Amino acid sequence: MCLDNQFEHFLTSENFHLAFQRLQTASRNLYKDLYYEDLQIFGLFLEENIKFLLHEIEQGIFKPENSYKIFIPKKNNLVRPLSLLNFKDLLVYQAIINTISDAVYDDILPYYNNVIFGNFYNTSKAHEQDRIFFFKPWKQQWKRFEQKTKSYYESGYIFLAEFDIASFFDTIDHHILFQILEINHRIDNKILALLLDLLEAFTGDSSHVTFRSKHGIPQGPIGSSFLADLYLLHLDLEIKKSKLDIQYIRYVDDIRVFSKNKVTAQRAIAYLDLLSRDLGLIPQANKILFTEVDDIDKLLKHQKSNLSAIAKEYQRKERNLKSKTHQKLKKRFLNCFVSGSKEEYLDKTLIGFSLYKLNGDGDIKSVIVENWENLYIHFEAILFYLKTHFSEDQEVKEWLLKILLDENLLFHHFVALILKYFPGIEFIESLYKRYMIKIDRHWLVQYFMIHWLYSNEKVELIWNFSSNNYFVNREVHNFKFRISTDRTCLKIFVSSLLKNKNCLVALQGLYFLPLLPEIDDSETLEYNEYIKHIASSDLTNYIEYALKQSFLITNSSLFFSNKVWADNELYKELNISFRQFLEYKAIDPSKSLLNLNIFNNLVYDKLCEVLKAHPPSREYGVNLNSPCIERFLPITNQCFTKINEQRNQRTEAHPYDKLGNLRVRIKPYELENLIKKQSKALEEICSFDFTTYL
DSSP states (O other): OOHHHHHHHHTSHHHHHHHHHHHHSSOOSHHHHHHHHHHHHHHTTHHHHHHHHHHHHHTTOOOOOOBEEEEEEOGGGOEEEEEEOOHHHHHHHHHHHHHHHHHHHHHHGGGBTTTEESOOBOOTTSOHHHHTSSBOOHHHHHHHHHHHHHHHHHTTOOEEEEEOBTTHHHHOBHHHHHHIIIIITOOOHHHHHHHHHHHHHHHSBTTSOOOOOSBOOOSSSHHHHHHHHHHHHHHHHHHHHSOSSEEEEEETTEEEEEESSHHHHHHHHHHHHHHHHHTTOOBOGGGOEEEEOSOHHHHTTGGGGGHHHHHHHHHHTTSOOOHHHHHHHHHHHHHTTSTTSTTTTTOHHHHHHHHHHOOOOHHHHHHHHHHGGGOGGGHHHHHHHHHHHHTTOHHHHHHHHHHHTOTTOSOTHHHHHHHHHOTTSOOOHHHHIIIIISOOSOHHHHHHHHHHHHHTTOHHHHHTOOOSOHHHHHHHHHHHHHHOOOHHHHHHHHHHHHTOSSHHHHHHHHHHGGGSOOOOGGGGGGSOHHHHHHTTSOTTOHHHHHHHHHHOOSOGGGTSSTTTOOOHHHHHHHHHHHHHHHHTTTTOHHHHHHHHHHHHHHHHHHHHHHHTOOOSOSOHHHHHTTTTTTTTOHHHHHHHHHHHHHHHHHSTTOSBOTTSSBOOOOOHHHHHHHHHHHHHHHHHHHHSOOTTTO
16 A cells, blocks of 8 residues: 555544454454443444544544553463553554555565465455454464474474563553654654554553653554564564574464574574664563474473354354363363462463353352462453353352452452452442542442442442543443433533533533433524534434444345334334333343333334234233234244243243243343344344335
């Protein structure tokens, strides 16, 4: 891509749509969990919002903001910082990375699966199904990395030197990065200037007064891994030019040098030390290792090779391992904590994998509770395991309370994660005062405390709370909207959001709007610029948006449109039920199912009306058992019937099931299975040709 076209390519709607999709398809983790709702808020009127954002950039109005820092505990009482970006900044950042990655593809391609492995990316010209994912699947790259390792060993390169860089992402120098991109890869200066503005802003902390600096790229965004790869490519190429008899490969920042003798390996490491310092990087001395390999399979830890098979069984068996598989994995897991065992190295891959796959087991529970202070990097996985299998266990609750009440707790991040996974844990006034009244850089605790307060029915504390942190405020707004029953109060509240200077806050108000009567048009001039830009559009197309985002249905307007749903009140009710179905999906599956059934009932009635099918009764369940729409939409009829049955038997609608037993509410994974059926029904409805009936 020539220089003249790079900035033009960057400033296209297509590029920003692709950036948005790549943020959608990024792996789900704590980082994405925190910006996931912004995908929905910004995406509700995606076309209009992207158009206005492009206008801001073109006019020089766009200014990046400081990031919000999260500090993830590591071993040795150190932390790994994540930089959570304002969503507009995150989108612009990814759009820049898209453009740079397309421009340098020909430069970097010869070295993939040859010298560098890991972050092999898709260009914007890749197949449509692939390009929405920025990176290709990592497992195949890791397999090739290990195959290359084995081939070098078998060729006589039996000495292995491993090289590690301390705080790699945090020490990347912006000025050096600029030179690499400008000189080595011919990137447009206008793109680089915007990128450097972003990177400098991201080094600041919105929740705490810190200095901005000229080094460091944000950990968390998927685009940062690509920039880090380009930064190290300079080192890769320089070491490959050396006349040393070595073989060199790199997986992300895991560098391996192979030689036929130790002296050559030492010389290679000394040269890597100099090269890395030229880049402003600091080698981590205690992680530079020299090994004469006598068993390559042991080095590659091939005992892990069956983890993939276990993962497949876990999915196939609906997140439950066979007893035999569980016992084998349990034995390996427990061996990590036994002195002298072959897995005493506390293999982080095995431990993390096991905690997300093992069945409920008292021995596992005891070991992780006893050893959690040696497993800081696995604390979230520990909580996932305990929440999944021991959510009501008294010993677990007492252990959690002990951590929450520990005033000498070194990492408050643990408090945040406990409240994330156990929001129903009992209210502790001292904990509330420590984190919700006192301003603290550990804002993530406040973020998860909002749900904790709601679960403990402390709604007044939520309503009276405000913060300077966008993410905390966004969560407060969600629960204020949920707990308020007065329509006038809600209208005033949403109207205030629409006027907020922060476009994401204003767009959150717009996200709430389909569930409310129209806001007074006389206030339009006071609204946020993004809202004013959208004002001429239809503000009630939530269902169309939600179907596209949550069910990947792009042709929903054929049925879910004002042309079909002429009754505005009926369509508003449809919006409400669908919105609450999605909103309660993770919080209260029973309530979610009730709202999904209401939505289906309204859809069924409309289908009968459009298709001129005459239901025999006013009772929904009776009509489902009749052939009213079955010959037109058999999948839909079958799905709606199944969901209606579950609504009657597995929700709070009735105290007893059809056998007279006390009903058991539906579980999250059971609801997910129903949603898969619902997805097929919605696809059938949206693909049906209604033109001859309208």
